[in-house]
Amino acid sequence: xxSPQNNVIQSNDPEIKxxxxxxxxxxxxxxxxxxxxxxAIGYQNSVQFDAxxxxxxxxxxxxxxxxxxxxxxxxxxLNGTDRFxxxxxxxxxxxxxxxxxxxxxLNQMRRWGQLLLVMSAILGIALVAHKGYMVLxxxxxxVFLGVAYSAPPLKLASRGIGESAVGIGFGVIPVVxxxxxxxxxxxxxxxxxxxxxxIWVANILLINEVPDCTADGKAGKNTLVVRFGMNFTAxxxxxxxxxxxxxxxxxxxxxxxxxxxxxxxxxxxxxxxxATRAIVNWRIKPEMMESAIKMTLTxxxxxxxxxxxxxxxx
Numbered sequence: 546x547x548s549p550q551n552n553v554i555q556s557n558d559p560e561i562k563x564x565x566x567x568x569x570x571x572x573x574x575x576x577x578x579x580x581x582x583x584x585a586i587g588y589q590n591s592v593q594f595d596a597x598x599x600x601x602x603x604x605x606x607x608x609x610x611x612x613x614x615x616x617x618x619x620x621x622x623l624n625g626t627d628r629f630x631x632x633x634x635x636x637x638x639x640x641x642x643x644x645x646x647x648x649x650x651l652n653q654m655r656r657w658g659q660l661l662l663v664m665s666a667i668l669g670i671a672l673v674a675h676k677g678y679m680v681l682x683x684x685x686x687x688v689f690l691g692v693a694y695s696a697p698p699l700k701l702a703s704r705g706i707g708e709s710a711v712g713i714g715f716g717v718i719p720v721v722x723x724x725x726x727x728x729x730x731x732x733x734x735x736x737x738x739x740x741x742x743x744i745w746v747a748n749i750l751l752i753n754e755v756p757d758c759t760a761d762g763k764a765g766k767n768t769l770v771v772r773f774g775m776n777f778t779a780x781x782x783x784x785x786x787x788x789x790x791x792x793x794x795x796x797x798x799x800x801x802x803x804x805x806x807x808x809x810x811x812x813x814x815x816x817x818x819x820a821t822r823a824i825v826n827w828r829i830k831p832e833m834m835e836s837a838i839k840m841t842l843t844x845x846x847x848x849x850x851x852x853x854x855x856x857x858x859x
Contacts, residue, residue, distance in 0.1 A: 587727025612661035613691035690714030716743025741789035
């Protein structure tokens with residue numbers, strides 16, 4: 546039976562709902578939307594749209610991301626950070642807590658994460674058969690970076706590079722990879738557009754680490770927030786948003802996007818400023834953090850959809 550801490554599941558809910566929610570579906574847009582954007586970029590630079598490649602890639606990436614979420618919960622239970630966490634903001638930070646609240650045990654979560662990886666791999670193999678062995682490079686690198694974020698022996702989050710690794714794995718890889726699936730060629734355009742996507746993903750991870758910093762520190766999970774504190778984190782978060790805007794500005798300068806495509810990113814700099822303030826004041830006004838996390842998720846999702854729309858209309 547789940548404890549009162551977990552408000553996303555009830556003890557009498559069906560098993561399938563428990564396993565679905567264990568994947569933390571609210572975060573799956575972080576991988577799904579980059580695939581959409583990359584596919585749109587590739588579509589604009591190809592003769593025709595390869596629907597089979599898109600469908601296989603989309604669901605393979607989605608399953609891999611779900612597996613990474615589940616397995617990261619397993620590793621964060623093993624290293625203790627989720628057990629130590631008393632400041633988490635449900636349901637955004639501190640993992641799903643399905644293990645700690647006895648909804649699913651450690652072995653069930655491990656097996657579920659492994660099954661999701663197998664299902665992702667099956668679709669990936671079908672994609673390799675359809676498009677060639679280059680697909681393996683994208684898939685292996687993306688899954689490796691996601692799992693290695695918390696999995697031993699690398700535990701990239703504890704080395705202060707987890708945010709960068711996840712940004713690449715959920716930004717560069719799906720955008721560039723999805724574009725390649727449509728054209729069969731490497732695209733500098735897709736690479737440039739993947740930069741802001743990677744940055745927005747990294748910021749999701751960065752701000753989610755703020756409420757978890759005390760527990761992470763106790764467990765030896767030395768994220769950037771643990772290492773450098775709130776003022777540095779707030780500055781980095783803002784610099785990241787500025788760099789994302791700069792990358793889009795460069796895309797406009799060299800003709801990949803019209804100047805009007807900058808408007809939403811510029812407007813969303815305002816909530817980014819508010820989120821920065823929430824990071825600085827986390828200890829004084831912790832109630833601000835939930836809105837800041839939601840704004841960060843919105844910045845990523847809205848900008849990705851906005852760019853996707855521009856490429857469809859181009």
